[in-house]
Amino acid sequence: MIVKSQIKLIRSLHQKKYRNQLGLFFVEGRKTINELLTSRFELNSLYETEEGLIGSKDIRPEIISQDELKKISALTTPSGCLAVFKIPEVQSINSDNWIVALDEIRDPGNLGTIIRLCDWFGVTDLVCSANTVDCYNPKTVQASMGSLARVNVGYTDLSQFLANSDLPVYGAFMEGHSVYKSDLPEKAVLVMGNEANGISPEIESLISDKIAIPQFGKQSTESLNVATASAILLSEIRRR
Amino acid sequence: MIVKSQIKLIRSLHQKKYRNQLGLFFVEGRKTINELLTSRFELNSLYETEEGLIGSKDIRPEIISQDELKKISALTTPSGCLAVFKIPEVQSINSDNWIVALDEIRDPGNLGTIIRLCDWFGVTDLVCSANTVDCYNPKTVQASMGSLARVNVGYTDLSQFLANSDLPVYGAFMEGHSVYKSDLPEKAVLVMGNEANGISPEIESLISDKIAIPQFGKQSTESLNVATASAILLSEIRRR
Numbered sequence: 001m002i003v004k005s006q007i008k009l010i011r012s013l014h015q016k017k018y019r020n021q022l023g024l025f026f027v028e029g030r031k032t033i034n035e036l037l038t039s040r041f042e043l044n045s046l047y048e049t050e051e052g053l054i055g056s057k058d059i060r061p062e063i064i065s066q067d068e069l070k071k072i073s074a075l076t077t078p079s080g081c082l083a084v085f086k087i088p089e090v091q092s093i094n095s096d097n098w099i100v101a102l103d104e105i106r107d108p109g110n111l112g113t114i115i116r117l118c119d120w121f122g123v124t125d126l127v128c129s130a131n132t133v134d135c136y137n138p139k140t141v142q143a144s145m146g147s148l149a150r151v152n153v154g155y156t157d158l159s160q161f162l163a164n165s166d167l168p169v170y171g172a173f174m175e176g177h178s179v180y181k182s183d184l185p186e187k188a189v190l191v192m193g194n195e196a197n198g199i200s201p202e203i204e205s206l207i208s209d210k211i212a213i214p215q216f217g218k219q220s221t222e223s224l225n226v227a228t229a230s231a232i233l234l235s236e237i238r239r240r
Numbered sequence: 241m242i243v244k245s246q247i248k249l250i251r252s253l254h255q256k257k258y259r260n261q262l263g264l265f266f267v268e269g270r271k272t273i274n275e276l277l278t279s280r281f282e283l284n285s286l287y288e289t290e291e292g293l294i295g296s297k298d299i300r301p302e303i304i305s306q307d308e309l310k311k312i313s314a315l316t317t318p319s320g321c322l323a324v325f326k327i328p329e330v331q332s333i334n335s336d337n338w339i340v341a342l343d344e345i346r347d348p349g350n351l352g353t354i355i356r357l358c359d360w361f362g363v364t365d366l367v368c369s370a371n372t373v374d375c376y377n378p379k380t381v382q383a384s385m386g387s388l389a390r391v392n393v394g395y396t397d398l399s400q401f402l403a404n405s406d407l408p409v410y411g412a413f414m415e416g417h418s419v420y421k422s423d424l425p426e427k428a429v430l431v432m433g434n435e436a437n438g439i440s441p442e443i444e445s446l447i448s449d450k451i452a453i454p455q456f457g458k459q460s461t462e463s464l465n466v467a468t469a470s471a472i473l474l475s476e477i478r479r480r
Contacts, residue, residue: 031462109349113465120464122456145462180479216362216478222271222385224360224471225353231468232475238456239420 002047002064002072010072010084016134019087025136026084028075030054033083035146044084047072054081074138087136090154093125095167097187098237101127103158103203104194105226108133112143113227114192119147121234126151127189129158129203158191162206165189169208171199172229176212179236190237192230198223242287242304242312250312250324256374259327265376266324268315270294273323275386284324287312294321314378327376330394333365335407337427338477341367343398343443344434345466348373352383353467354432359387361474366391367429369398369443398431402446405429409448411439412469416452419476430477432470438463 010026012018019025024044027033033054037043046061048054049069055061061081069078093099100123105111111133118126126135133140135153144151162169170184171191191207193199199207213224213232224232250266252258259265264284267273273294277283286301288294289309295301301321309318333339340363345351351373358366366375373380375393384391402409410424411431431447433439439447453464453472464472 113468116462116465117468119457119462120453120455122458143465147462150458213360213475214478215360217359218362218390222356222359222387225356225383225467227465228353228357228468228471231464231471235453235472235475238454 002062002068006045007068007071010082013084014074014138016137019134019136023087024084025087025141026072026074026082026138027141028073028082028138029079029142030081032141032144032146033081036083036085036149039149041088041149042086044086046081046083048081050080054083075142091152093127093152093154095165095187097125098123098234099125099127099167099189100230100234101129101158101162101189101191102132103129103191103199104197105132105192106195107226108137108139109143110195110225110227111135111137112140112145114230115140115144115151115153116147117227117231117234118151121238123234124150124152126153127158127161128153128155130155159202159206162189162191162203169206170211171204171207171209172233173199173210173212174223176210178214179211179233180214182209182211184237184240190230190233192226192233195226242302242308246285247308247311250322253324254314254378256377259374259376263327264324265327265381266312266314266322266378267381268313268322268378269319269382270321272381272384272386273321276323276325276389279389281328281389282326284326286321286323288321290320294323315382331392333367333392333394335405335427337365338363338474339365339367339407339429340470340474341369341398341402341429341431342372343369343431343439344437345372345432346435347466348377348379349383350435350465350467351375351377352380352385354470355380355384355391355393356387357467357471357474358391361478363474364390364392366393367398367401368393368395370395399442399446402429402431402443409446410451411444411447411449412473413439413450413452414463416450418454419451419473420454422449422451424477424480430470430473432466432473435466
């Protein structure tokens, strides 16, 4: 059973405005929920359509009907469980490692995939420009597959952040220097730009090293998607 | 103006069954349409909501209204133009290069991203198991960003294809040998597996070299998404 006021509250969390106002976000999918339950994230409420899908003997979800779940879910085919967590405080940034910075990433799926990549490649801090899509967007949470629990995502004035950073600032550009032939230090910032327009001119002026992924196909090929480009660059950074 | 029967025909192309029956598929977005117009793909019909969006002086689109476009589009926010093309014949496979093979990829966006990656990294042939999502699915076409024009995508009995191939068969596995330390030949097949289950046991028995992308984050991290894993492996293959 889920009361009407709670349905209304969770439905409001589909929108960024109310997530920020209430300091809450929601997650769907068994694997992701179970990962967040064992993380620093604080649980608000937990729902499942059948007993035993999620939780433990200390954490008992409310059992709700398929129809009730449909009312609160963001998925066309809800996965049987949904959890509401508090949005955690952003932690201070560790400048002793590579940091990924995003300049106006718009697609929630791309952001989620990049969070998952940071987690895989041991990047603990992701700094986003204020106009980057919200990391608690349901589609971002979905695509991040629980990696949100291990990557510290913060939103800030990106140009100010880069201007104040002591680290070298690498940026992905179509016309940059081949990443395969670039010197990559032990710690630095890697800036990835907007899906359609790349890195903005304001941020470009703060980049110390422009890098690119060489193209092996025909010249007419579109640029790479920002998430796949991030994958390749992070792999190169860690491989060495 | 677009006649009712044509609206009905294009709407039917949202489904694989009718795409195969009619040998047609549709594309949206100016950039992708213009790329396909200059490729080996044969045009069936072309629509735009304002003059001059797409086409050339030889190829004149029909002007249709926003409401008409909405009726035939697969997008929530249609992009102003739509083209119907004939599905081209699959070309014979070039075994003198790396070939990517997909074992039951289900997500149309992942397939589109992999087609775009093949194009970027000069892989001209993509062999898909019969149960892989259709490459003419509107979401796949969208994510491939015109690369469909340059990558030869075929569907076949994958185990038969691998059994008959003289090339070494590499496969991506969580527990494979680090790709960074693997010998990678000049030509081979790279098999990528299903999003949830990886490479199936039947296909696994045909793999000669299991490779993996080492993980640098904490051990609990989810596996990488199949499109980002493909990006990293193709980058490694071409870098050398």
